[in-house]
Amino acid sequence: MGAFFKNLLKNKVMLFMVLPGAIWFFFFSYLPLVGTIVAFKQYRFSREGFWASIAKSKWVGWDNFKFLFSTNDAYVITRNTLLYNLAFIFIGLVLSVAMAILLSQLVNKTMAKVYQTGMFLPYFLSWVIVGYFAFSFLSMDRGMFNQILGWFGMEPVQWYSDPKYWPYILIFVSLWKSIGYNSVVYLASIMGIDKSLYEAAMIDGASKWQQVRSITLPMLSPIIIIMTLLAVGRIFYADFGLFYQVPRDSGTLYSVTNVIDTYVYRGLKTTGEIGMSTAAGLYQSVVGFVLVIVSNFVVRKIDKDSALF
């Protein structure tokens, strides 16, 4: 025991350094874990505060989960979250790798920089702003798309109340915002490829396309695999902003825009189904955790340095 305190004292400066962060992690990360027991309770808000609210709520066991999974909601939000993320991951991967290779091939490096700067812009804008951008195209009476349809004598489309267009719109917007950023990662590794490989290939008479296929892509594959696996680990988490801001929280679109994150938020703020919503959040965390662990395990097998832990 005395040795323990001696150690504490010896490390006091370092302990003092981690203290603010550790306190933060305690309150913002670890204490909420305790709060997840609300998923097993019928939540009753108590004026006496956090602990009282949790303690005074009645235990209901797995009822919140049973109820959640007996509704259509659980299916819809799981399906939407998974399918959208799969689309983002795979289409995004193909397009950003293609864009990175394309940029690396441009003869004029200054122009390449200019293009890259343009592509990077959406990454820096908030989802609120992006929501307004989308509105300027999709607005029923003023948006650019309906005007263009008008030129061809077609009826205007009620974009914000017709679900059938939204899978495409959401995928497009998500890719629009992320491709510039992702292609930078790939471009950086393309720049790191040993130039002599290309020289050797060229002496052997390889065409540009052959070089890309047998040098660039194989050299990129570790980072591609790692980025993809890390994204797969996050497949149960949706970008709340995309699914909340871009469709303008339009109720008629929920069937194609509701994801786990927006469902949990609405449970908290709109419908007031705290218990069930927490259950959905816990379901997300548990499955998400398993996926992160599995994908990290796989990443570790491929390239130890790229694993998160």
Place this chain on the structure above:
Amino acid sequence: MAELTRKKRDFHNVSRGSNVVLNIIAGLFSFICVFPFLFVVIISLTDEKTLATDGYRLFPAKWSLEAYRFVFQSGDTLLRSYGVTILVTVVGTIVSLIMISLYAYAISRKSFRYRRFFSVFAILTMLFNGGMIPTYMVVSQLLGLKDTLWALILPLAMNAFYIMILRTFYSTSVPEAIIESGRIDGAGDFYIFLRIVLPLSLPGLATIGLFSTLGYWNDWFNALLYIENPSLVPLQSMLMRIESSIQFIQQNSANSSISMAALQSIPQDTSRMAMVVLATLPIIFAYPFFQRYFVQGLTVGAVKE
């Protein structure tokens, strides 16, 4: 010289024709990325009446600065939101830089006995989290931060991923020997950190600082959860709230001398877009600068010890 450029082109081996095609594709895509912003700028500069008849046009029949005039005249709300956002961004970035750089330094030191414990303590938060609702309950009920600026600052202050990036940065860019020599000269841990380590890791700190500046500037989610008091609403969140109606501004503007008749003639659509432009402008100006550090941060983050 001509010889040299020719040689370069040969090395590249891209034919003139395909180079043109590649340029067109890349140029088109980057144009698509920038275009919506330009479009919103144009809308904000359109005359409101023209807008009502023609809709959003790339080449409006009549231009007008009315929207900006309106925003600046009755814009107490906008100015206050700007103020809230700037305050939160500045304080938030400072707070999070202090916390993150201290934490990351401590767990980067091999001499720190509990470094493994605190590394795991941070990394675990990337794996588990209580989720939105339990976090909401802790922040609003236990910490009582609802409707305070701290609710906008604290939730974004720490981030295990930034800690990992910075820890890697310290261990790669601050040689052990310098720290040792500092110790021999009799400097304490804290002094070494402040006087030797921090100056050497400025690029790393700048990267993390810019990441968090951007995070704070663009944040609307915490305001959505925790802020109801209109005078504490940050910029992004205000843009959200006026989405359905500009009345928010009218109701909350201290400048309530605007008559009903004047209210009728308020440029609603255009002034909304003008506010979008005003909220985006600082980012637009800062981002070429940001971009350099982001690219650096991306590459630094990819390297581990």
